[in-house]
Amino acid sequence: MQAVNAARHLRAVDNLLPTQSNFLSQMITVQDLTRKYAHTTAVDHISFSVAKGQIVGFLGPNGAGKTTTMRMLTCFLPPTSGTAAVAGFDVLEQSLEVRKHIGYLPETPPLYPEMETAEYLRFVGRLKGLKGVELDKRVDYVCGRCAVADVKKKLLGKLSKGYRQRVGLAQAILHNPDVLILDEPTAGLDPKQINETRDLIKDLAGEHTIILSTHILPEVEQTCEHVIIINKGRVVATDSVANLQGRARDRETVVLEVAGRGAPLDPARVQQRLQRVAGVAQVRIKNQRNASAVFEAESRRGEMVRGDLARAVIESGWDLNELRPEAMSLEEIFLQLTGSDSAAAAAGKQPSEEAASAPQAAKESGAAAKEPQR
């Protein structure tokens, strides 16, 4: 116990006094950042850091404080207390330098309705310090990348929501900034464009450091390496995505559609049978038709029951029409991280401190926790 404490203590000291190399590799460092509005504390002493080249997902329900945090990182809002540094520059003291290094897509794309797309991008480019041939080249490039080439001559005020979002994204990456801060970049896009945007974001990683906010869990799983979960202005967990998935999956909810073979089905009997499968905590009947019914089975902690459920259904002579794991909703993860299982929360928080600063270690532990079938 003492040894553990000592180790923790060491880690804490390490965090407080970043070594030179550590400091340089961190593109974004946030310490005790707090922002109060008149009546609410939107962001409450949050601390995290993001290494160069990482994509970090900023996850939280509505009103969690994602936008507020991003606004502080982009020097739009000054923090009430605490410090934040982007690319090694303080957001308060060296705001102009910070702004040179960031590309920012606000929640509502900042478009001038009376401008044409190309004209707008050129304006933003000039504002960010591009000129001449370089400006033309970049505008053409981002038009291609964000698929807005076909609306170059259209008035921004007449674009559809998705296209506005794309132009907003084009605007953010225009000057090839070191750090990209994207507030819900895929909001309002069609599925194809969502995929393309995710690919774009993944492509940009490596050279660029990216923070993107979202409240869509799969989005984080697909795009990000790390995730920072905040709720009510506090960091609930910082972790690698692999770890988070592992944690989310240590208990599963499975949806099954079972049909009677030629004969009508008695849902109550199926329910009883499923209930007897080892590791199943409870089974609910979600809806029932003549010949089939849909059930929702929840497993106990640490139990994987999909295979056993399928076998039980087949062996009892019914047909299994569908079996799928119910994606764990954000709220459930929150409950898991913050709620009754305080042990889980504590366990989650411990590795979190080092997750961002020591991505390698986090990845390894994450891989271990990762479920094989995924």
Added chain:
Amino acid sequence: MRNIWIICRKELKSYFSSPIAYLLLTMFALIFGFFFWNAVGFFVVEGAEMQMTGQMGTMNINDQIIRPLLDNASVLGLFFIPMITMRLFAEEKRTGTIELLATSPVRDIEIILGKWFAALALYACLLLCSALNFAFLFRYGNPDWKPLAIGYLGLLLQAGGLLALGTFISTLTRNQIIAGAATFGLCLMLWVFAWVSGYDSATWATVLAYLSVVTHFNFFGEGVIHSKDAVFYLTVIFLGLFFTARSMESLRWRS
């Protein structure tokens, strides 16, 4: 410097790509044109009367046409200035584009100056409409151009001050109508303050009259630059822009 120009150009473009600039130009040209033909008509009739009655008065285009018209233009400007400045910041705040400007590597003061110069340029375009009328006088008469030029300098300085105040008011709200109405109220106040000197000469009246932007225009209209008038206008410009800068700063803190 470059940034100021970038912002200024963008503002001018949005003035001229919406109906607002053309509307203001048309209205100003019509109203001022009306004033002009009235003044000229009056001048001609008066001249004819003088000849008929054999009076030996001297007729002077500068004193009898240009000066009153410049005074009119200075008051007319008070009505147009709110319509020029009301959108400057209120619109950006409403649509959220302020977030782009405030997170771009440009200084607040560059944004403010860019917008103010654009507003001044639009006002100069309005004045150009009035200058066309005066050009007519040069074609048919022989007025002195120097007082006219000084009068225009005065108009620009006066507008510069009021535009700076209007820009400031525009940073206070995200509602253009409110910004416009408040600016209009302020312009009217600064105009009518001059009236108190008509019946009272107490200290407060002198102070109020001093604050009136219109009293400071009188000498400019006559073609005389008094340094105290110029200093007054420059101070108003400076204060207006200074308040705008402070307001933008606190905008970040409050928003």
